[in-house]
Structure formats: structure tokens, C-alpha cells
Amino acid sequence: MDKLRFQSFGSGSSGNCYFIGNASNGLLIDAGLGVRSIRKNLRNMGLDFENIWGVFVTHDHADHIKAVGPIGEKHRVPIYTTRKVHEGIQRSYCVTEKLYSSRKYIEKNETIEVGEFKVTAFPVSHDATDNVGYTVEYKEKRFTFATDLGFVSEEVAEHLSKSDYMVLEANYDEQMLMQGSYPAYLKNRIIAKTGHLSNDQAGLFLSEAYNERIKHIFLCHLSRENNLPELAYTTIQNYLETKKVKVGVDVQLVTLDRMNISELYIF
Numbered sequence: 001m002d003k004l005r006f007q008s009f010g011s012g013s014s015g016n017c018y019f020i021g022n023a024s025n026g027l028l029i030d031a032g033l034g035v036r037s038i039r040k041n042l043r044n045m046g047l048d049f050e051n052i053w054g055v056f057v058t059h060d061h062a063d064h065i066k067a068v069g070p071i072g073e074k075h076r077v078p079i080y081t082t083r084k085v086h087e088g089i090q091r092s093y094c095v096t097e098k099l100y101s102s103r104k105y106i107e108k109n110e111t112i113e114v115g116e117f118k119v120t121a122f123p124v125s126h127d128a129t130d131n132v133g134y135t136v137e138y139k140e141k142r143f144t145f146a147t148d149l150g151f152v153s154e155e156v157a158e159h160l161s162k163s164d165y166m167v168l169e170a171n172y173d174e175q176m177l178m179q180g181s182y183p184a185y186l187k188n189r190i191i192a193k194t195g196h197l198s199n200d201q202a203g204l205f206l207s208e209a210y211n212e213r214i215k216h217i218f219l220c221h222l223s224r225e226n227n228l229p230e231l232a233y234t235t236i237q238n239y240l241e242t243k244k245v246k247v248g249v250d251v252q253l254v255t256l257d258r259m260n261i262s263e264l265y266i267f
């Protein structure tokens with residue numbers, strides 16, 4: 001009953017939201033989908049907002065914060081993030097219902113306990129008001145979320161390589177992006193150190209950082225225009241196999257769907 005559970009409700013520029021918890025309660029990482037679909041997905045698991053200890057927000061881009069207003073103020077779920085991200089949320093055009101009593105501030109590199117979970121925010125390089133990833137500890141298990149990041153810094157690498165499970169961005173294929181129809185400024189924004197992580201960047205990092213603790217890699221935030229799930233998967237599989245790491249044997253690799261709920265993983 002109290003095993004670790006993970007489910008993606010959606011992953012990408014149309015909206016990001018992940019559940020991490022157990023059979024009776026848990027946390028959300030980001031709330032970038034509509035409040036109704038988030039609730040529907042929770043109810044599929046036999047849960048509701050009253051079973052959510054908090055929403056942990058990575059940054060204030062619309063695809064990560066769309067539903068924080070109603071979840072925080074109407075459903076009374078605490079919304080945790082850094083002071084700067086909260087300021088960005090208050091200014092954001094896409095958050096019509098502003099946060100008051102549900103606003104909870106956290107500091108980077110400090111671990112807080114919510115229910116049975118310990119959560120640590122760490123800095124990532126991206127172009128929102130402020131940007132963090134999260135490591136969630138539950139019993140002996142560690143699950144790290146690193147989405148929307150231009151590169152894997154030492155600090156991010158340390159969190160990821162000490163985790164059993166991870167959600168890691170594989171946003172774009174470099175060739176698809178460069179040959180695609182995006183205007184130059186947007187291409188430059190994506191490839192910048194404050195942009196997004198490519199399949200090659202994710203793969204190279206994973207091939208260097210892989211260790212036996214890492215059991216499950218979920219690739220997230222795949223671009224609709226500049227990536228394909230099979231391409232992200234095989235690119236990263238190839239990087240891992242150059243280090244004799246067998247996907248499906250040594251480590252499980254999953255690409256998270258942009259629009260659809262993933263299966264429920266129970267670890």
C-alpha cells in the first residue's frame with residue numbers, strides 16, 4: 001500500500017503535471033494542466049486534492065502553473081516554490097486567480113518535510129523568473145525531477161546521479177530543430193544555456209552519470225515540432241549502450257507522452 005507511486009498527467013509545452021506519492025497521498029510537481037483534468041486524474045487513482053500535501057512548482061512559465069490559482073485558493077493545497085517564482089506567478093497573465101494563503105516559500109538546497117515526503121529544490125538553468133528542480137525522498141527512495149534546463153550543471157548532475165528514479169528533459173533533436181520552421185530567435189532561445197535540454201545532451205549526461213542506483217529514466221517535455229518519441233528513446237539508448245548499459249535490463253527508459261496520462265508506476 002505504501003509503495004512509491006508516480007504518474008505523469010502531461011509533459012510538454014501544452015502542460016506539465018506529475019504525481020509522486022503513495023496509495024493514499026502525495027505531491028504534485030507543477031500544475032500546468034486544467035484543474036479539472038488534474039482532478040480527474042487524481043480521482044482515477046482514488047485520490048483528490050485533499051490527499052495532496054502540496055504542489056511544487058519548478059518555474060513560472062504558463063505550461064507549469066496554469067492551475068495553481070484554483071488548486072491553491074479553492075482546493076486549499078499549499079503551493080510551494082521560491083520567493084522569485086511566486087513573484088512571477090503573481091505577475092503571470094495565465095494565472096487569473098492569484099495566490100494568497102496557499103503561498104508557501106522554499107529555499108534552494110534546503111530540505112523540507114511534507115507528510116511522509118522530503119523535498120529538496122535545487123537550481124537549474126532556464127529563462128523564467130527563477131528555476132528549480134526537485135528531489136523527492138520517500139523511505140529509502142529518491143526521485144529527481146529536472147525539466148526545462150539548458151544544460152546539466154554539476155549540482156543537477158549530483159541530484160540525478162544519486163536518485164533511483166528520474167524525470168529528465170529530452171526536449172529536442174538538434175537536427176530537427178535547426179532544419180525546422182522555428183524563427184532564428186526561438187531556435188537560439190531553445191539551444192541557449194538557459195533554454196532546453198536536447199536528446200544528445202540528456203544522452204551524453206546519462207551515459208556519463210549512469211550508476212547501478214538509477215533504475216528508471218522518464219524522458220519529459222518532448223517538443224512536438226522538434227522531436228519524436230522514438231528518436232528521443234533511441235538516441236538516449238545509443239548513448240547508454242556505448243557505456244554497455246542495457247536499456248530494459250540495467251535501466252528502464254520511458255518517454256512521457258505530451259498530452260496523455262502515463263501508466264501508473266508503482267516502485
Ligand SMILES: [Zn+2]
Binds near residue numbers: 016148
Ligand atoms: Zn516548460
Ligand SMILES: [Zn+2]
Binds near residue numbers: 061148
Ligand atoms: Zn520553461
